[in-house]
Amino acid sequence: MKTVIVPLVLAASQLVWWPGGLLPGAPPVGDPLLAGVTVLATVLTAAVLCLRRSRPVVALAGAVAAITVAYLASPYDGALTIAAADLVALYSVAAWKPRRTWVTALVLLSVWQAAVGWLEFGVNSEGITEAGFTIVAYVVTAGAGVARQQWRAGRRAAADALQQATTAHREAGSGERQRLSAELHDVSAHHLTSIVVSMNAARRLRETRPELLAESLVAAAATAREALTELRALLGASGRAPTGPHLTDRLAELSDAFTRLGQHVTLDAPDPGPLPLPVAEAAHAVVREALTNTLRYAPGGAVRVRLLLDVGQLHVVVENGAVSVGGNVVRLGSGRGLAGLRRRVTALGGGLTAGPAGEDGWRVSAVLPSVGSAAPPSERWWSSRRTPLIDVGIVAMILTFSIAGLYMPDDDGWTVRPVPLGIWPVFLLIAHSAPLLVRRRAPWLAWAGVFATAGLWPLWLTPDGMTENLASALIFALGAEAVAVYTVGAHARHQWLSLIVMPASGAVIGAVAVAVALKTAWDASERVHPGVTVVLAGLGGAAMASPVVVAWAGGFVVRLRRDGVVRREHTAVLEAVAAAEHEARAERVRLVGGLRAQVLRHTEQVVAAADDGDPDEVVAAARAALAAMRELLTALDPPTTSTAAERPDVLAVPA
Numbered sequence: 001m002k003t004v005i006v007p008l009v010l011a012a013s014q015l016v017w018w019p020g021g022l023l024p025g026a027p028p029v030g031d032p033l034l035a036g037v038t039v040l041a042t043v044l045t046a047a048v049l050c051l052r053r054s055r056p057v058v059a060l061a062g063a064v065a066a067i068t069v070a071y072l073a074s075p076y077d078g079a080l081t082i083a084a085a086d087l088v089a090l091y092s093v094a095a096w097k098p099r100r101t102w103v104t105a106l107v108l109l110s111v112w113q114a115a116v117g118w119l120e121f122g123v124n125s126e127g128i129t130e131a132g133f134t135i136v137a138y139v140v141t142a143g144a145g146v147a148r149q150q151w152r153a154g155r156r157a158a159a160d161a162l163q164q165a166t167t168a169h170r171e172a173g174s175g176e177r178q179r180l181s182a183e184l185h186d187v188s189a190h191h192l193t194s195i196v197v198s199m200n201a202a203r204r205l206r207e208t209r210p211e212l213l214a215e216s217l218v219a220a221a222a223t224a225r226e227a228l229t230e231l232r233a234l235l236g237a238s239g240r241a242p243t244g245p246h247l248t249d250r251l252a253e254l255s256d257a258f259t260r261l262g263q264h265v266t267l268d269a270p271d272p273g274p275l276p277l278p279v280a281e282a283a284h285a286v287v288r289e290a291l292t293n294t295l296r297y298a299p300g301g302a303v304r305v306r307l308l309l310d311v312g313q314l315h316v317v318v319e320n321g322a323v324s325v326g327g328n329v330v331r332l333g334s335g336r337g338l339a340g341l342r343r344r345v346t347a348l349g350g351g352l353t354a355g356p357a358g359e360d361g362w363r364v365s366a367v368l369p370s371v372g373s374a375a376p377p378s379e380r381w382w383s384s385r386r387t388p389l390i391d392v393g394i395v396a397m398i399l400t401f402s403i404a405g406l407y408m409p410d411d412d413g414w415t416v417r418p419v420p421l422g423i424w425p426v427f428l429l430i431a432h433s434a435p436l437l438v439r440r441r442a443p444w445l446a447w448a449g450v451f452a453t454a455g456l457w458p459l460w461l462t463p464d465g466m467t468e469n470l471a472s473a474l475i476f477a478l479g480a481e482a483v484a485v486y487t488v489g490a491h492a493r494h495q496w497l498s499l500i501v502m503p504a505s506g507a508v509i510g511a512v513a514v515a516v517a518l519k520t521a522w523d524a525s526e527r528v529h530p531g532v533t534v535v536l537a538g539l540g541g542a543a544m545a546s547p548v549v550v551a552w553a554g555g556f557v558v559r560l561r562r563d564g565v566v567r568r569e570h571t572a573v574l575e576a577v578a579a580a581e582h583e584a585r586a587e588r589v590r591l592v593g594g595l596r597a598q599v600l601r602h603t604e605q606v607v608a609a610a611d612d613g614d615p616d617e618v619v620a621a622a623r624a625a626l627a628a629m630r631e632l633l634t635a636l637d638p639p640t641t642s643t644a645a646e647r648p649d650v651l652a653v654p655a
Contacts, residue, residue, distance in 0.1 A: 003053050006088055007046035014042045014082040018074060027075040034073040041070040045085045052092035060089035060105055064112060071116055087141045094145025095152075106142050110135045129404060136397045143390025158569035166576050191227035192629070194258075195220045195606060195622045197295055199615050201262070206615075213615060219260070220618050221610035228603050247272060247280045248307075251287055255305060258291045262300045265291065269307040272314055272370060279368045282344055283307075283316050286352065289341055290318035290364040297362070313350075314370040319363045338364070391437055398433045398479045405472030425473065428456060433480050439487040447501060450484040451508045458515040481505070482551045489555025495563075498556065505548045599629050 016022045019035035029035050048062030063085040070079035090109060094102040113134045117127035202216035248269050255265040275283075287305055294303050301321045308315035342352040350368040357363035406425055435449025457474060485501055492498040602625030609617035 003050050007049035007085075010049070010082055010085055010088070011042050011046035014079070015039065017080055018078045027078050030075065037073040038070050038079065041066040041073065041079075042082050045070070045082055049085055049088060052089055053096070056089065056092040056096050057101065057105070060086065060093050060109075063089045064109070068112075068116065071120065076120075087137060090138060091141050091145040091148075094142040095148040099146075102142055102145065106138055109138050113138070132400055133404070136393065136400045140390060140393035140397055143388060143393040147388060147390050155565070155569070158566070158573070161573050162569065162576060191223050191230075192603070192606075192622045192626050193292055193296060195223050196619055196626070197299055198262070199619045199622070201299070203615055203619070214613075217610050217613055217615060217618065220622075221607055224603055224606040224610060224622075228600065228607065231600055231603065247275060247283060250284055251305065251307075254284070254288055254291065258295065258303070263291065263295060264300075264302040266302070266304045269305065270309065272307060272309055275314065275370060278348055279314065279370065282341075282348055282350075282368055283314060283366070285344065286316045286341055286364065286366045287318055289338065290320075293364075294318075294320040294362075309370065312370060314368045316366040316368065317363065318365075319357050319361060321361050341366075388440065391439060394483060395433045395436050398436075398477065398483075399429060401476040401479075402429045402433075402473045405476050406469050425470065428453065429473065429477055432477055436480060436483055436487075439484065440491055443484075443487045443491040447484040447488050447505075450480045451505065454481060454508060455512060455515070457512055458518075482547060485548050485551040486555035489552040490559045490562075491555070495556070495559060498552065502545075502548050502552055506545055599625055602628055 018026050019029045019038060020026075021029060045063050045066040048059045048066065050059075051062075052059040067079065067083060067086055070082055086109060090102075090105060093105050114131045117131040120127065120130075198216045199220060202213045206213050248271050251267060251269050255267045259265050291303060291305070294301060298320055303318065303320045306315075306317045306319075308317065338352070338354050345352045345366050345368060348368055350366060352364070352366040354362070354364045403426060406429070432450060432453040435446040435453075437446075439446035485505055488498045488501040492501075602621050605621035606618055606625065609615075609621055
């Protein structure tokens with residue numbers, strides 16, 4: 001229904017104006033056939049405008065064709081109101097179509113308008129002036145449509161954020177179980193596995209190298225305490241394990257730790273620079289999981305860890321030599337670590353592969369985004385500093401009308417009249433309007449620039465007073481003041497502080513009125529009484545009070561509506577996120593009891609046995625903790641068929 005109202009109003013007003021002739025000043029109806037053609041073109045224009053939402057380009061093309069027919073069939077000023085149909089259609093194109101489409105439409109419309117002006121007026125001052133005014137109106141209309149498109153894009157982004165938060169709330173329980181499963185595997189499994197591997201090796205070599213047993217007991221106690229610290233961190237308020245230092249430093253520490261366990265780890269990790277926290281955590285988890293698997297599959301083997309930087313991507317590669325899986329082995333883990341890592345990496349927009357490398361080796365490779373979804377720095381710089389098209393259009397419109405008023409041709413011959421004071425008023429008009437180009441980024445600066453140049457208006461006075469040309473230009477230029485005050489009300493950082501703009505604007509206008517009185521008196525060699533000066537200042541400020549209040553109120557109302565919409569959207573997202581966090585926290589609290597009972601107790605026994613110097617009890621307690629963890633991980637994140645088909649990544653060591 002909304003799409004029909006505007007076309008009906010345009011068509012009805014056109015038919016009432018001409019050929020209806022129901023309003024004073026309407027041109028007379030001449031040829032009935034031409035009048036009928038105009039009526040038909042009006043109806044066609046209204047019909048195609050009804051398509052402006054669904055097919056804006058078709059609506060614009062149809063409206064332009066129908067308006068052209070109406071122009072040619074009607075007398076001068078006959079197709080008066082229906083001529084605005086192309087503006088309505090252009091607004092829809094700019095509001096609903098991409099930049100290339102509406103820019104093309106804007107250029108073609110400008111060419112069309114110039115052609116119509118040539119057909120109607122010929123190549124003269126009148127045709128050029130008419131075409132210039134209309135083209136400026138096109139620019140302003142397209143700018144308004146683009147602003148509307150950007151507003152709708154912001155609303156869609158807010159709706160998407162709310163949808164994501166709502167989905168997170170709905171899936172908070174299962175998501176928290178998967179996250180806890182991944183964190184348990186990441187921060188603790190490799191500690192317990194390293195204890196089993198090192199203690200088994202020390203027990204086998206106790207006869208020939210008894211010193212290794214004492215060293216392994218000390219290392220087991222330290223490793224078990226570190227595992228306890230990380231497990232307890234998972235039970236804390238944050239629910240996250242400590243992230244530690246920079247990624248490169250953390251990988252170096254990880255490599256050193258596995259080197260002490262007998263692996264020959266080579267690290268090739270250039271500094272990747274700042275990374276998003278989830279990406280850095282995922283990269284660290286990939287390396288830790290892969291190194292833990294090499295310890296289980298190929299203890300004592302050579303391993304190479306590499307970070308490769310690409311455009312927008314971080315490649316993590318871990319390769320080891322011959323894999324040894326023969327002999328009597330004991331299963332220690334859940335066999336689902338790589339599947340969990342693959343899910344974690346995929347959620348970040350990356351990918352993970354694991355498979356044979358060379359004859360007997362194995363490679364784990366992950367690709368992660370090294371930057372967020374934000375635009376490149378150069379694009380962000382341009383986006384933050386470019387001037388919206390609507391602001392360019394506003395400045396162009398003010399300048400066009402002001403300069404046209406300054407050099408307005410006479411009514412008969414359309415010849416440009418000479419302007420007093422030479423060319424300098426044009427430069428003053430440009431300086432007066434140009435600050436509006438930054439009105440959205442710096443509203444107070446734009447206001448100050450406009451009103452500072454307004455203080456130069458008394459210089460427009462000639463010895464003969466204000467001429468007609470100068471007065472016309474001055475009246476149109478006052479639009480800059482209105483836009484500047486509106487902008488402060490709509491975009492100033494502190495909304496209630498924008499109230500200051502009203503008395504400040506009145507004071508400037510009052511000062512200008514006083515300066516005009518003083519200059520007039522000076523030119524006339526008269527003396528002005530101080531009381532008259534005060535009265536003139538008061539009258540000047542009062543004369544501008546109503547327009548200033550209306551302009552500020554308009555901007556302030558727009559601001560309240562805009563901020564209200566954004567605030568409601570933000571509140572809805574926050575509420576959904578808070579509900580999701582509450583659900584996840586409740587799920588974690590429910591799961592913590594099982595974690596403490598099944599894993600922490602056995603890990604504490606590892607520490608006690610290591611302190612007592614009992615290697616057999618250390619191995620038994622570590623295996624019991626791993627078995628308990630495997631059961632807990634299975635309960636948190638049951639394996640799927642595809643997971644079961646994966647190569648067990650937390651597998652076995654020689655017994």
